[in-house]
Amino acid sequence: MSALNPRRPRRSTRTAKRQRGIAAIEFAFVFILLFIALYGVVTFGAIFYTQQAISRAAEEGARAAMLMPQPPTQGNVCQAVSGSLARSLAVPSSTCTSSTPGLISILLAACPGEPSCAVVTVTYRYKDNPILPLVSLFDTSWVPDQLRSSATVALKAS
Known part of the structure; x- marks a missing residue:
């Protein structure tokens, strides 16, 4: 002791x-x-934030399509979407070229069977440009290849 x-x-x-x-x-x-x-947790949060930025950009594009002289053009909608993406600080803004699909693709299309309706679809290839680097030691199969969002808007009658 x-x-x-x-x-x-x-x-x-x-x-x-x-x-x-x-x-x-x-x-x-x-x-x-x-x-x-x-x-x-941080990677999931980054993906969730990016998805929200893509959704907001699609909504901005649809709102711009509604307020533009009819029929809206792909270039004008693309500028509205690019501006929204630039304000998000997470997603690089698109170059608005439809000739080659880049990191972000923006599609303005008419609704099927509705002449006074437009759909704006924004697609972002997340695997090509993630916010956080993907660590090869971990299973990243749950990380989506691309994030996509669409917004539909009724157009003003001409």
Whole structure:
């Protein structure tokens, strides 16, 4: 028994040396698990934010199509969508070229069977330009290849 604490036996120096690095090893295991959980939550949040930005851009394009002189043009709708995407700070704005599909594609189409209706569809290839880099050590099969949103609007009668 120790003279300082009569209930507690004194540890030998041999036992203390064996216990020296156990806290660092435990921290390493816990840190890895916490990092994986935090990375998953932040990545999901980034995808969710990007989807919201794409949806808002499609709505802005549809609103612009409604307010423009009829019939709306692809270029004018594309400018409205690009402006909305530029304000999101997460999604790069599109170049509004319809010749080659790039990172973002914008499609203005008439509603089937409705002449006074337009659909604006914005597609963003997320796997080609994610907000956060995808770590190859983790399973990223749940990350979508592309995010898509559509907005439908009734056009003013000419």
